[in-house]
Amino acid sequence: MDVAFVLYERMTALDIVxxxxxxxxxxxxxxxxxxxxxxxxxxxxxxxxxxASTFDELPRPDVIVVPGSGYWRAVLEENDALVDWLTxxxxxxxxxxxxxTGSTLLAKAGILVGRPATTHWLARELLEELxxxxxxxxxxxxxxxxxxxxxxxxxxxGLTLTSRLFDDARAMLIQLFTxxxxxxxxxxxxxxxxxxxxxxxxxxxAADR
Amino acid sequence: MDVAFVLYERMTALDIVxxxxxxxxxxxxxxxxxxxxxxxxxxxxxxxxxxASTFDELPRPDVIVVPGSGYWRAVLEENDALVDWLTxxxxxxxxxxxxxTGSTLLAKAGILVGRPATTHWLARELLEELxxxxxxxxxxxxxxxxxxxxxxxxxxxGLTLTSRLFDDARAMLIQLFTxxxxxxxxxxxxxxxxxxxxxxxxxxxAADR
Numbered sequence: 053m054d055v056a057f058v059l060y061e062r063m064t065a066l067d068i069v070x071x072x073x074x075x076x077x078x079x080x081x082x083x084x085x086x087x088x089x090x091x092x093x094x095x096x097x098x099x100x101x102x103x104a105s106t107f108d109e110l111p112r113p114d115v116i117v118v119p120g121s122g123y124w125r126a127v128l129e130e131n132d133a134l135v136d137w138l139t140x141x142x143x144x145x146x147x148x149x150x151x152x153t154g155s156t157l158l159a160k161a162g163i164l165v166g167r168p169a170t171t172h173w174l175a176r177e178l179l180e181e182l183x184x185x186x187x188x189x190x191x192x193x194x195x196x197x198x199x200x201x202x203x204x205x206x207x208x209x210g211l212t213l214t215s216r217l218f219d220d221a222r223a224m225l226i227q228l229f230t231x232x233x234x235x236x237x238x239x240x241x242x243x244x245x246x247x248x249x250x251x252x253x254x255x256x257x258a259a260d261r
Numbered sequence: 262m263d264v265a266f267v268l269y270e271r272m273t274a275l276d277i278v279x280x281x282x283x284x285x286x287x288x289x290x291x292x293x294x295x296x297x298x299x300x301x302x303x304x305x306x307x308x309x310x311x312x313a314s315t316f317d318e319l320p321r322p323d324v325i326v327v328p329g330s331g332y333w334r335a336v337l338e339e340n341d342a343l344v345d346w347l348t349x350x351x352x353x354x355x356x357x358x359x360x361x362t363g364s365t366l367l368a369k370a371g372i373l374v375g376r377p378a379t380t381h382w383l384a385r386e387l388l389e390e391l392x393x394x395x396x397x398x399x400x401x402x403x404x405x406x407x408x409x410x411x412x413x414x415x416x417x418x419g420l421t422l423t424s425r426l427f428d429d430a431r432a433m434l435i436q437l438f439t440x441x442x443x444x445x446x447x448x449x450x451x452x453x454x455x456x457x458x459x460x461x462x463x464x465x466x467a468a469d470r
Contacts, residue, residue, distance in 0.1 A: 057308070066282040066439065069308070073275040073412065076306035077331070083307045092311055097285035098292045099266070099278070100311035102301055122286070122438075152440075173440060190444045202440025203282065204416060212446050224449035224459045225466070229331075230275065231361075231382060231411030233450030234443035235399045237421050240433035241442030250433045257434070 053080050053217070056113035056141070058154075059087040059103045060121075060131050065095040066203050067119030067151040074210025074226050075115075078218065086110050088133040096122040107137035112144045115217070120152025120203070122261065124175050128156055135161045149198040149213060151206035158197070159184050167194045172202035173243050174258050204241075207232060262289050262426070265322035265350070267363075268296040268312045269330075269340050274304040275412050276328030276360040283419025283435050284324075287427065295319050297342040305331040316346035321353045324426070329361025329412070331470065333384050337365055344370045358407040358422060360415035367406070368393050376403045381411035382452050383467050413450075416441060 055075055057068050076083040087093055087103030094100050116138070121127040138161035142148045150158050155171040158164050159182035169184040170192045180186045190201045191209045200209035211232070215223035240246040246254075264284055266277050285292040296302055296312030303309050325347070330336040347370035351357045359367050364380040367373050368391035378393040379401045389395045399410045400418045409418035420441070424432035449455040455463075 064282070065278050069274050069278040072306065072308055073273070076308070085308060097281065099281055099285070099294060100313065102309035102311065104309065190442070191446075202438070204439045204441040204443065207413060208444050208446060215446065220447065221459060221462070224447050224455060225462055227445060227447055227449045228452070228455045228459055228463050229411070229466075230413045231450055232413040232443075232445055233399070233454060234413065234441075234445065235417050236436060236441055236443065237400075237417060237424065238429065238433050238436055240436045241440055243437070245442060246433060246437045250430060250437055253430070253434055254437050257438075 053115065054082050054084060054110065054113045055115040055117065056084050056086050056110050058116065058118045058134060059085055059093040059101055060127065060134055061093055062096045062123045062127055063093065063119045063121050064152060064203055065097070065099045065101065067154060067206055068117060070204065070206030071117050071149070071151060071210035071213065073230055074207065074214055077226065078222065084110050084113065107133060111141060113141060114145060115147045116141060116145050116149060118150040118154035118157050120154040120172060124153035124156060124178065128160060131157065138163065145196065147196055147198060147213060149209065151200045151209060152202045155179055155184065155199045156182055158199070163197060167197065168192050169194065169197070169199040170201045171199065262324065263291050263293060263319065263322045264324040264326065265293050265295050265319050267325065267327045267343060268294055268302040268310055269336065269343055270302055271305045271332045271336055272302065272328045272330050273361060273412055274306070274308045274310065276363060276415055277326060279413065279415030280326050280358070280360060280419035280422065282439055283416065283423055286435070287431065293319050293322065316342060320350060322350060323355045325350060325354050325357045327359040327363035327366050329359070329363040329381060333362035333365060333381070333387065337369060340366065347372065354405065356405055356407060356422060358418065360409045360418060361411045364388055364393065364408045365391055367408070372406060376406065377401050378403065378406070378408040379410045380408065
C-alpha cells in the first residue's frame with residue numbers, strides 16, 4: 053500500500069507528521085514523501101523535511117495525505133503542480149485525505165465540490181468559497197475523502213484512517229505505541245472552548261501574517 | 262532565545278515535531294535543528310529531517326529538546342557526540358527537556374541521577390537502570406528538567422513549556438492555533454487504558470524489533 057505524504061514549501065510540519073506517525077510504521081505501508089521536486093521543503097516554522105520523490109514518480113498512490121499551512125491563502129496560489137497531481141491521482145486513490153487547510157488544496161483540485169469537509173477554524177470561510185460544505189467536526193468522512201481540522205487533528209485522523217485501512221486493533225496498537233492519551237494543560241483548543249480574548253489574539257496574529 | 266531541537270538517526274519524528282509546533286512559531290524563539298553533523302537524518306518510520314547545524318555550533322542553547330526512538334536501546338549506544346554535548350550544554354540551559362525515550366539519553370548524560378523523570382511506557386525499566394526515579398506521569402518537571410512520556414506526550418509538554426517560558430495566554434494561543442482539542446477515536450493510549458491483548462501485542466512487536 054503506497055501512501056503519499058505530500059510536502060510543499062511553508063506547509064505545517066505537524067499536519068503531516070501526525071498522520072505519518074499513526075500510519076507509516078505498519079509493515080504493509082510504503083511511505084512516500086512527495087513534492088513538486090526532490091529535496092528539502094522548509095515548513096512554516098523552519099524545520100526542513102525531505103521530499104524523496106516527486107509527484108510524477110507516484111501517479112497512483114493508494115492513500116494521499118495533504119497538509120495545511122500557516123500561510124494558507126498564499127500556498128493555494130503557489131502549488132499548481134500539486135493541485136494538478138491531486139486532480140489526476142484522486143480518482144484512483146482508496147483514500148484522499150487532508151489536515152488543516154490542506155482541504156483548501158483538495159477543494160481547488162475539484163475534489164470537494166458540494167461535499168462535507170473540515171479545515172482549520174480560521175479557514176472555514178475560504179473552504180466554503182471554494183465549494184465545500186464546511187463542517188466544524190474534527191474529522192469528516194465523505195466516501196473516499198477524509199478531512200481533519202487544524203494541525204493536531206491529524207493525529208485523530210491518522211487513527212481513524214488506520215482503523216479503516218486495517219482494523220480497530222491496529223489503530224489501538226499504534227495509539228498505545230504513540231502513547232496518545234492526551235492531557236493538554238489548558239482547555240483552549242477550539243474557538244468554542246478558548247477564552248474570547250485568546251480567540252481575538254489569534255485572529256489578530258493571523259491577520260498580521 | 263535559542264532552542265535546540267536535537268536530531269539523530271532513527272529518532273521518532275513526532276517526538277520533536279510535537280514540541281516544535283508548540284514552540285517554534287513564537288517570535289522570540291530561534292529554532293535550531295542540530296545533529297552530530299549537518300544533513301538529513303532518517304527517522305524511524307522513514308521521514309527525513311534536516312539537521313541545519315551541528316552540536317559544536319550551538320554550545321549554549323537556552324532550551325534543549327531531545328526526542329526518543331523506536332530503537333531506544335540501540336540509539337543509546339550510537340550517540341556519544343549527542344550525550345557529550347548534552348552533558349556540557351545542560352548546566353547553561355534554562356530548560357533541558359525530552360520526549361519519549363529521549364529521557365534515557367538525558368540519563369546517560371548524567372542529568373537524571375536520582376531525579377524524577379518519565380519516558381515511553383516500554384522503557385521505564387531502562388530509565389530506572391540508568392539512575393532516574395521513574396514517574397508514570399505524562400509530563401514531569403524537576404527543577405530545570407522537563408520530561409514527557411511516549412511520542413504524542415510532546416504536544417502536552419510543548420504547551421507546558423510555552424507557559425513556563427512565556428505565560429498561560431501564550432500557551433493557549435498556540436493551543437488554539439494548533440487546534441489541540443484532542444478527540445482520539447479509541448481509548449487505548451496508555452497501558453492502563455488499552456485492552457490487555459493490545460498491550461501484549463505491543464510488547465511482542467517491540468520485542469521482535
